[in-house]
Amino acid sequence: MFKLITDSTADLPVEYLEAHDVGCLPISYILDGVTYGREKQLDWKEFYACMREEGKMPTTSQINPAEAKELLEEYIQTGGAEEILYLAFSSGLSGTCGNIGMAARELMEEHPRVKIRVVDSLSASMGEGLFVHKAVRMRDAGKSMEETARWLEEHVLNFTHVFTVDDLYHLYRGGRVSRTAAVLGSMISIKPKLHVDDEGHLILIGKVRGRKKSLSALVDYMEEKMGSWAEENREDCVFISHGDALEDAEYVRDLIKERFGFRNFLISHIGPTIGAHSGPGTIALFFMGESR
Secondary structure, eight states: OOOOEEEEEGGOHHHHHTTTTEEOOOEEEETTTTSSSSOOOOOOHHHHHHHHHTOOOOOOOOHHHHHHHHHHHHHHOOOTEEEEEEOOOOOOTTSSHHHHHHHHHHHHHOOTTTTEEEEEEEHOOOOOOHHHHHHHHHHHTOOOOHHHHHHHHHHHHEEEEEOOOOOOOHHHTSSSHHHHHHHHHHHHHEEEEEEEEETSSEEEEEEESHHHHHHHHHHHHHHHHHHHHHHHHSOEEEEEEEEHHHHHHHHHHHHHHHHHOOEEEEEEEHHHHHHHHOOTTOEEEEOOOOOO
16 A cells, blocks of 8 residues: 655644544744744644734745655655655645655655655645545555546646635735735725635635625635536535634535535644735635536
């Protein structure tokens, strides 16, 4: 059986990773001059409190090739992995995927018995997590690494993301909206609707006035995009992530239950690496759809 590995940007709960034997490489971030990652971690609630209450602005970095090689080699040397399927954070948002690929090629040259396959999820947060989840199901059903990788690559654009943020300022910092839009939007309670496009970039696709309407708009988008994948979503699992806004995530879950009758959900917080750019109050919805 092959080894599945992903990045911390998949925002999957530790319990999920452990229960399904999924490895996870940490992507670090810097807050108040302190680097957090593999060696040092900050509780996610404390992270969001620093942003929300103290106005602190974290920054992030990517896994470099040397670090990626070192971390992957541990799975080979201590874990005995000879087949590794690495499911990577969107190349449209980070250079991590490319760096993992470089490290994988070097390791396969040094360890001829080892095969490492890197697949670009073109996804972020629990969209990447849903990508991993589908791979887990295929692996556990007895599919080979190649069969699993091929299915994921063929269906990568069916992994649909839609999200809204509570404060436009963090998107302004990341260059997603203008300063004027951020200021005016905050004054008149405009909430953006965004998705991840076919190249794995964050794209603004609409604006809604008011928090509740913005949450309902996520479910509207799901209804528009699911198409023939509706039964797949019903039988498997819909993923929802939040930036320290559990009640709003549960509100979206309940809307989906009421409208579509779905019962299986995985709700988790958005980790600091993604949260540094989306900010507190973000709500994101991930499902299988006809298109992004």
